[in-house]
Amino acid sequence: MRHFPNGVSIHPDFEALCSATAGRMITKLVDVQSRRGEATVVLTGGTAGIAVLAAVAAAPARTAVDWRRVNFWWGDERFVAAESEERNALAAWRAMLEPLGVDPSRVHEVPGTGTAADVEAAAAAYAADLAAAAGAEELPAGFAETDPRLPRFDLLLLGVGPDAHVASLFPEMAGVRTTGETVVAVRDAPKPPPERVSLTMEAINSAEEVWLVVAGEDKAGAVGLALAGAGQVQVPAAGAQGRAKTRWLVDQAAASQLPERLLESGN
Numbered sequence: 001m002r003h004f005p006n007g008v009s010i011h012p013d014f015e016a017l018c019s020a021t022a023g024r025m026i027t028k029l030v031d032v033q034s035r036r037g038e039a040t041v042v043l044t045g046g047t048a049g050i051a052v053l054a055a056v057a058a059a060p061a062r063t064a065v066d067w068r069r070v071n072f073w074w075g076d077e078r079f080v081a082a083e084s085e086e087r088n089a090l091a092a093w094r095a096m097l098e099p100l101g102v103d104p105s106r107v108h109e110v111p112g113t114g115t116a117a118d119v120e121a122a123a124a125a126y127a128a129d130l131a132a133a134a135g136a137e138e139l140p141a142g143f144a145e146t147d148p149r150l151p152r153f154d155l156l157l158l159g160v161g162p163d164a165h166v167a168s169l170f171p172e173m174a175g176v177r178t179t180g181e182t183v184v185a186v187r188d189a190p191k192p193p194p195e196r197v198s199l200t201m202e203a204i205n206s207a208e209e210v211w212l213v214v215a216g217e218d219k220a221g222a223v224g225l226a227l228a229g230a231g232q233v234q235v236p237a238a239g240a241q242g243r244a245k246t247r248w249l250v251d252q253a254a255a256s257q258l259p260e261r262l263l264e265s266g267n
């Protein structure tokens, strides 16, 4: 593995990327729990995002985390039936939440078609759930205040699409331009299914740490543009930044179009 400035780590292949990210995630959760008792993670769907969760569930070090004191949210969700194979939450339950025996009352899913009348209602309900959790939160002294409508996100995971979308914020679409809201309803998404609910970029960027986990040659252009400093509306991945840290965790294939200047000072 090679590390570079700007928090970029390049792993030899998909498997190494997922197991190393799982290890980092476990360490991060242990650290947060030792500081404030519980930890809050925002999950993502997508191939790498779910493979990381499976790697966490399989890692011997998983027992270092108290999984009953971890709160789970999603950066985005597909607006389909709760039991649909397309649901990001269902994939996460199978890969990690169920095997680790997490407390279901700490798992905050975006309502599906069986619960919400339409995608706007699902987005509103998710925003209300976030605000309620934020209101109930007691932070130890010394923890920075964030948006009062959002709980403190210790770690937020994102996948990146070949078009550089993150969560369900797609290039040039309304969602990526939305300000002043925490959650947005998405219609006509270019990646199926078309109806989705997503955190806004402002909500994503309220997280202490944002990790973008990206594998595959088809993502190389998106990774290269995002790290070259492209604009967020055209290249949403460029806009995702944690308050304390932004990590790009990529495999060799996804790193093949990284700007030269970024690779020069690595070790």
Ligand SMILES: O=C(O)[C@H](O)[C@@H](O)[C@H](O)[C@H](O)COP(=O)(O)O
Pocket: 044, 045, 046, 047, 048, 049, 076, 077, 078, 088, 158, 159, 160, 161, 162, 165, 166, 167, 168, 191
């Ligand atoms: O609901 C979704 O589809 C995801 O949350 C989405 O944002 C995903 O993370 C990227 O599209 C990358 O997905 P892949 O890793 O499968 O390419």
